[in-house]
Amino acid sequence: DQQVKQNSPSLSVQEGRISILNCDYTNSMFDYFLWYKKYPAEGPTFLISISSIKDKNEDGRFTVFLNKSAKHLSLHIVPSQPGDSAVYFCAATPVFNTNAGKSTFGDGTTLTVKP
């Protein structure tokens, strides 16, 4: 049973528009959520995170929204830029685990931003 799901394998948007990447989870014990970005032939890099005590966290063009009752989070990128084209992974960490690297990852969404 996959505990973190990214149901859209790919997403294509026009430069300047909003990109919305979605993530669903099933484990109620998850309380800290992260988004990582991955370029080809590189390791993932941390992008933004959110704790379960919040419903929104913003960092520049990137905003993550958390809906605990629906067990759903989303990453908004506004405005999207061609350099944002990458694979985005959603990850979740349970309340009893303080090791952020010991996360459960989704399968990723490949974002393509067209000029």
Next chain:
Amino acid sequence: NAGVTQTPKFQVLKTGQSMTLQCAQDMNHNSMYWYRQDPGMGLRLIYYSASEGTTDKGEVPNGYNVSRLNKREFSLRLESAAPSQTSVYFCASSGGRRNTEAFFGQGTRLTVV
């Protein structure tokens, strides 16, 4: 500041051969991890080390062994490689003031034929 360094970047093994993937971090992190990523899938945890001297199994430990040599280094060993172990392997570390994100190496692309 190198961050997390993995060697080698690429490797081809024959079935049954053994090899060790090396990982070192220079961020003074307590925790280190080995993940594998298969095509179209997310990262799956193989082993992790919460601190120097300790190691624990992750989601997919079978066929692997690890050694936390010191605080900086965490190696992953394949004793008898199988084609099912063809994957991209990532080492990561976390810790310090903000143990809230993991820092990843560039990955090792391993092919077992």
